[in-house]
Amino acid sequence: MNNVLIAVVLTLVAAVGTVVVFTRRPERQAVTLSAYGILLALLFMVLAAPDVALSQLGVGTAIVPLMVMLTVRKLHRRR
Amino acid sequence: MSFGQGGSSALAPLAIAVPIAVAAILQAASERLPRKVVDAVATATAAAVTGVAAALLAASAGGRVVTWSAGWLPHHGFSVGIVLVVDPVGAGVALVAAGLVTLALVFSWRYIEAAGGRYHALMLLFLAGLEGFSLTGDLFDMFVFFELMGAAAYALTGMKVEDPSSLQGAFNFGIVNSLGAYLSLMGIGLLYAHTGQLGLPQLGHALAGHRPDALVLGAFVLVMAGFLVKGAMAPLHFWLADAHAVAPAPVCLLFSGVMVPLGTYAAFRVYWTVFSGTLPPDDVGRAFVVLGTLTGVVGAVMCLGQRNFKRLLAFSTVAHVGLFLVALGTVDADGTAGAIVYVVGHAGAKGALFLLAGILLDRYGSVDEVNLHGRVRDLRVERWLLVAGGLALACLPPFGTALGKSLAEDAAGAAGYGWAPVLFVGVSALTGGAVLRFTARVGWGLGTPPIVESGTTTGDEERETQPLSRVPITMVIPVVVLLAGALAVGVVPGVGRAASAAAHLFVDGAGYRHQALSGAPTGAVSTAGSGWTTGGVLIGLLSAALAVGVAAAGIWSRAVRRRLPAVAVGAPALKVLRRLHSGHVGDYVAWMVVGVAALGGLVGLPLR
Amino acid sequence: MSVYPYLVAGWLMAVGIIGIVRGRNLVQTVICLSVAQSATYVLLLSVGYQRHATPPVFGEPASKPNFHVVDPVVQALTLTDIVVSATVTALLLSLAIQIHKRHGTLDPNELNTLEG
């Protein structure tokens, strides 16, 4: 059961990671990246790593996408 | 069993922690403190670390200094702690690093204006990274300090936010280096899964004596990737010229003088301690000789084609790193000893030249050979220092570079690479010649002002400071000290012998593992005297003479092009090579993948 | 399943590298780098996983060691790795902002001040 769950989440991580890379526009990438961050945190939970999952939630779904969005906003302002 | 947790074993952690603590203090207080106090505190800290590293070098001369961080001593060859293992080579690298940071900070007293105390804090954090990386005996800890060097270095490279190209150079540097580090971390993960260890001695112990399988080979290639990116092995070297051309001069001094050689140091440290018991030295050595030769040729040819002095020096660093790789690729103590002497001599010569580039930039707002043609006549002392630096790079005896080159040539010949002297002389002559050509043109106005070609990178840059009426003494002294250091390495008796002793300890992977895990020091190594030979002096003189010839040919190049058809034939190939250095980060990463795969192929194919 | 997680890690690294090489925008390059880095998290945590074992956090007094936990070492390594990711991303994004200020573009094909 646990094995199946891990396999499913792993597949999702691989798929969404690919989607992030092939998303064209950075502002959309910020969103897909955030979703990818949540999936990674989920993966870490099922791999029995709550500490890492907590870090990943903070960094991968909050700080990094936020910085990307602020960067994109900055770039758009200049046009 | 004695681990000597006391006395000299306290030195290594201090060399790492003290600069971090002072950097934090400077960062907190930078807005309040006057500039002079910040300068004094930062320089004094770097000087103190230099003292600690010197003490470590003295202590390690009698055998390795082993420190278990947090006091977790090993039981039955296992510890949960991190081990710092300091041998003379590690301590020597740490000493050179701290010394260069001290000189760079002295140079910066009158040089860097922007960013205030934050610049000093970043320099000290960079120093902590260099020290940690060279002293640690733990693979993951190496990754951590690799990243510390990286984070500080990207920021230092991009510091001049007004200058467009500097930011792109810093960006490319950041992407390529980080990706290399992540590949290394993948390799660390593979090794950890395989052995359950992270320390270099423990890993080496677990792998020793086993036939190399696909897992070990894959881990080796991945772990090496990060180190060789930092060590600028072709074709992983593209970031180097971009980063060097645009970083402030004192930062370039640190990059070329110690950070890049530290990459090759790490590659061979990890090979000898972890993989030497399983991957055959001959195959690994051959791979490094092949790729080192490629690096040397690419660097030297590109160096000759530059008119931006900083970019020219950067490519000469690439070329010299190729020579270090060939010397270390002999996989024996003699070649390693040659590389050690060569690296130290090179740090002095190249460091002095980068600081001189900084002085030119400071006075003229340019380091461009065309723009500066004949304009540097008024720097009567400095132009002669440029000549001295060029000759040191060309391996004129008795500079340390010449001694290192001669030792390396002998070792390479003995290891079956009889053609190696041709490579060494060629690289020295081309890179030294390029520097001499630049100097003769800008310092004496020799030759006609060259025609401006479009499409090449010019050396115009944002000035790093307000121009000063005359060159301050605090900017000249570090140059003189560096050149004197390069000279001292060749002149002081016993340098060759000390390097040979250090090299024997460095290549003794089994001894390293044994001493770290059981505490028993290895016996003193007996070393043959290695120093100047008549042949070495003659070849050194030859390469210096050739360098002068290269410079003259460069100055009166139109005549040369007419007389020598070979130059004309080589031109299209040169054009392709230049176009590969595109500044496009995608290109760099694609070549990086090719380079890592090439290393794997060269090491792996003979195993089948 | 016995090697599937490792292959997923390999794929993430590969796809991240492809993204960097194809990238048309430096912000995209930074994001692809962080995807490549996530490969290292997946690899490290998979290496340390043990079936039916609990997280390495006891939470309350335990007088003797309980070995039925997943490997805490790789988790500590991954934590460090995540910090590195955040910091490198921050540095590279600030560089991208400044590059855009100077050149008005982030397309690496149009940025060619360093050629030669």
Place this chain on the structure above:
Amino acid sequence: MSPRVRLLVLAVGGIALAVLVVPALVGLPHFGGSVHPYRTHAVVASVAHHSANVISSINFDQRGLDTLGEESIFLASVLGVVVLLRPAEEETETASLGGGPVLESTKLAGYAMVPITLMLGFNIVTHGHLTPGGGFQGGVVLGTGIHLLYVAGTYRALQRARPIQVFDWGEAIGAGAFACLGIASLAMTGAFLAAVIPTAPLGHLFSAGTVPLLNGAVGVEVASGTAVLLAKFLEQAIRVRPAAKETEP
């Protein structure tokens, strides 16, 4: 190189590298196995030092040097971002500017979230050695949480609640304290970053020697550093404008 050639080069190198790396990945010990030698030693060491969270014990005790390096990386990059994102000479910082109009419900939710987030973050920091979490995780929550004020209200409200200078100090003090604790333990016990404080029974807040102190130092550094980091990006996105280009049509 043209995009096509670039991809071709990558394909050649990538296939060769895959031939090297995929067999290595396949040759790894199977997923989920029970042989983890370092784990066994780390658990023993953690219990010996009365730590209930083995990861905290590794981060702050067994492999504390890694964490010192990690916190220095964090300090370096915050410093680096501050240096890189300083307004260039010809730029001006425009005053003020809140976000657009904010819905009352959003505002209320934002304000309500701030204290909850901060309490949560504080809790994660202080109980890091007992339960999942620790200085880094809690610090991230704290440093990000304070920026909820931006969602809730205006940039100005955020600025009042977020004195950058204080965070600048906090970040430096946290990093400095970590290094200094290491040096102090070197002086006291002869081993760098060794546990020095007498230990209390497991489960107690101060039960793990120096671990809580180091953990707290990291918490202060990361909370402040995250705040500074996000502040600098916000500042760029909202306030810094090119002075000359502002007037262009």
